[in-house]
Amino acid sequence: MNPTLDLLYRLADDQLILGHRNSEWNGLGPILEEDIAFSSMAQDKLGHSLQLYTLLHELGEAEPDTVAFTRNTPQFHCCQLTELPIGEYDFSLVRHFLFDHAELLRFEALADSSYEPLALVARKVKGELKYHVLHANTWVKRLGTATEEAIERMQAALEFTLPYALGIFETTDAESEIISSGLFVGEEQLQRRWEASISKVLAQTALTLPDLRLLTPVTGGRHGQHTEHLQPLLDEMAEVFRLDPTADW
Amino acid sequence: MPTTEAQILDWLQAVTDPEIPTISLVDLGVIREVRVEDDGGVHVRLTPTFAGCPAMDYMRRDVETTLRAHGIPRVTTEISLRDPWTSDMVTERGREGLRQHGLATPPKLNGGLLELDILEYAECPRCHTTNTELRTPFGATLCRAVHYCHDCRQLFEQFKPI
Numbered sequence: 001m002n003p004t005l006d007l008l009y010r011l012a013d014d015q016l017i018l019g020h021r022n023s024e025w026n027g028l029g030p031i032l033e034e035d036i037a038f039s040s041m042a043q044d045k046l047g048h049s050l051q052l053y054t055l056l057h058e059l060g061e062a063e064p065d066t067v068a069f070t071r072n073t074p075q076f077h078c079c080q081l082t083e084l085p086i087g088e089y090d091f092s093l094v095r096h097f098l099f100d101h102a103e104l105l106r107f108e109a110l111a112d113s114s115y116e117p118l119a120l121v122a123r124k125v126k127g128e129l130k131y132h133v134l135h136a137n138t139w140v141k142r143l144g145t146a147t148e149e150a151i152e153r154m155q156a157a158l159e160f161t162l163p164y165a166l167g168i169f170e171t172t173d174a175e176s177e178i179i180s181s182g183l184f185v186g187e188e189q190l191q192r193r194w195e196a197s198i199s200k201v202l203a204q205t206a207l208t209l210p211d212l213r214l215l216t217p218v219t220g221g222r223h224g225q226h227t228e229h230l231q232p233l234l235d236e237m238a239e240v241f242r243l244d245p246t247a248d249w
Numbered sequence: 250m251p252t253t254e255a256q257i258l259d260w261l262q263a264v265t266d267p268e269i270p271t272i273s274l275v276d277l278g279v280i281r282e283v284r285v286e287d288d289g290g291v292h293v294r295l296t297p298t299f300a301g302c303p304a305m306d307y308m309r310r311d312v313e314t315t316l317r318a319h320g321i322p323r324v325t326t327e328i329s330l331r332d333p334w335t336s337d338m339v340t341e342r343g344r345e346g347l348r349q350h351g352l353a354t355p356p357k358l359n360g361g362l363l364e365l366d367i368l369e370y371a372e373c374p375r376c377h378t379t380n381t382e383l384r385t386p387f388g389a390t391l392c393r394a395v396h397y398c399h400d401c402r403q404l405f406e407q408f409k410p411i
Contacts, residue, residue: 033385033395040387047301047391051330124300124333127411131386134368 003174004115005059006077007183010172010222011106012052013078016068017230018099019045020237024086037135038092044128051121058117069238070245073231074224081164083221083230090157093143097136097201098165102194104129109190114182137201144205151206158207166191166217257283257291257316264315267307268390272346274308278338281329290323291316296334299391299411336410347408348374353396355410371407373398381405 001009023042029035053064061067081099086092107129110122143150169187179186195212202209220226261280262273274280274295282294293312297305309326316324336355339347344354353371368386370379373396380399386409388395393406 033387036389037385037387040391043301043303043391044299045301047299051300120330120333121300124330127333127335128299131409131411134386 001172001174003177003181003183004118005056005061006172006174007178008052008056008059008118009077010079012049012056012067013076014082014099014103014168015045015049015052017076017078017233018082018095019043019049020233021082021084021086022092022096025092030089034089034139038096041096041132041135044132048121048125048128051125055117055121065241066245069241072234073226076224076226076230076234077222078226078230079164079167079170079221080218080227081161081167081221083227083233084164085229088153088157090143090153091161093136093139094154094157094161095165096132097140098161098198099168100129100132100136101197101201102165102168102190104133105193105197106184106190109185113184118183140201140207141204144202144207154205155207159210162210162212163215164218166212166215167219167221169194170217170219170222172222252285252289252291252321254283254285257285257293257321260315260319261293261312264308264311267304267311269347269350269352271349272339272343274312276340276343276346278334278340278343279308280312281332286323288323289321290325291321292325292327294327294329294331296329296332298334300330301391334411336408339408351375351405352393353405353407355408358410368394368410371396371405373401374405375403376400 019042022038025038050064053067107122107126111119111126113119143154169191171187178184199209258275261275264274266272266277279295281296284292305328312326313324337358347354351374353374368383371381372379373381378400381396384395384397386394388406392409394409395404396407397404
């Protein structure tokens, strides 16, 4: 695939899928503020996905709604981390923390992308992502220094989630061209920045970051290989759209 | 006499934020450019406060309807991120409009980066104390945060700095 399309699909699909997962907290949050926070982040992420699908459309891909709602699992390029069910709040919070730290650093780097339309979107998105990271840090610090049960649950969630989080940085065949053309600094560079960024926050808690080099990243998502959880999500997301794909909303 | 850009901006003072009727889109900073074309048509460039703002289509429609009602033959609108919105784009009159609606105003960033510390200690729109704390950066809409005033012992909303 053309390196620009390859990069944009990965970015856009991550936003769309995690946005939908976050929206599942609507009405279920452990406290009202968290219900609203996850719903707001969902809305932000769907907005970001729309901006990115619009860039794809300008490059000749189908309309954003068509791309979002008519593809099936093998055509999605999101990392597997984003598609996992919301589970308990500890998992959703840790996923949000690990993903959005990478996301903020990613969009800060993309603000200097050689592809100007993407740089424009990134300059907008990175400011909004600061609020996502602020939110994640607040709760990770709060629960990561709270009761024994809270710390144990957060630690277990961290250990479960980290191998999936390492899958954020899975590369494709286009990686070397993406870096050499100045589209993006690349996943390896991003992962280094991310490790420093999450370590700084975790150091202020009772949580321990395991040695990441001893973990096996869960990959495949960037190449269309997904868990059994993605297709049911896609079916639910597209349920209304598919009733009448030509309807004007 | 052809319509001037100043006249257009004046007419657009009547177009308010769909959720905050005390602030115009011009004072909110969402309308970035107004251009009168050679044929008398008008082009308006808008930018969203937040990328996922669901109100953009309404804003666009309100701008078009208002200008047509003033006899502009052809109105085109564009949503662009070329000149991305920051809370510093809210004018003084706009900040007054936010206060009238009971919202705390965003602190000025003056081109600097958003330091998360400034999110604490927002000024309470009721009693003006800064004896307040940030409860959650996410509120009823994407552009609002929720704070708590220790003097009033009440929650209040703030238009978020970004």
